[in-house]
Amino acid sequence: MAAADSPQPIEDHVHAARASGDIGLEAMLEFVLHFAVYWGWPKASHLEGAIARQRDRIHRERGEQTPPWPQLTNDTLGPGAWDERLKRGVEEFIDVNLTPAPPANSPYRHAGILGFVFGHVWQRPGLTRRERRIITVASASPSTTRPSPCRRTSGPRSTPATSPRRRWTRSCCSSPRTTA
Structure with a gap:
């Protein structure tokens, strides 16, 4: 929900x-x-x-x-030593995913995946690994709510200075319009 x-x-x-x-x-x-x-x-x-x-x-x-x-x-935050947290994050990633951990070569992987998600969240007290897996599996399942597809919008088809063109926009976000 x-x-x-x-x-x-x-x-x-x-x-x-x-x-x-x-x-x-x-x-x-x-x-x-x-x-x-x-x-x-x-x-x-x-x-x-x-x-x-x-x-x-x-x-x-x-x-x-x-x-x-x-x-x-603060003891619920896990180890304060970053080297230990990253080591535990790599181990937890492998234990949970049954695959090698990614290299820690970007902020997303280093701080996000290994340092936070697996170095902290998956190891916190309060939920079992089974309960965390249920949440994760449900979260990774395809969503029934889909963003609206790109759609053609009305707009100038041609002007004296341009050839005919179409404008496209995503109806689901505020991304800038592009012309094709």
Whole structure:
């Protein structure tokens, strides 16, 4: 639901998961971090907001005061030594993907994949490897929401100074128009 940008179903499913006791707050918040890696920070931010709103709702419905948001300690951040974190990231990448780790030759691979995703996120407490795999497999599945294809837009076909031309634009983003 969170990946599909469906605000009400997100609220409903978060409420049901939390109100039923099926998923604890700490596990739900850990889910948000893992989800963010595969679906992006804006969607994860919205999901975390839904968790906070539904947490408040559940406590209100029970006539309880909402307790303070959990405070995390720095030990949940893993090793502070970057060499150790990267070494662990390479090992975790291999263990999870059953393939050699990529070379750490770009910011994306070095800091992102090996240092953060596998050097930190996949090793955090709060979710099992199985739970992380379920999130990852679901996140890597083809999305049912597809961006609109490029489409032809109206515009000048010809002017005295130019030959006939077509203008194309992506209807799903604000990328600049191109002419062909």
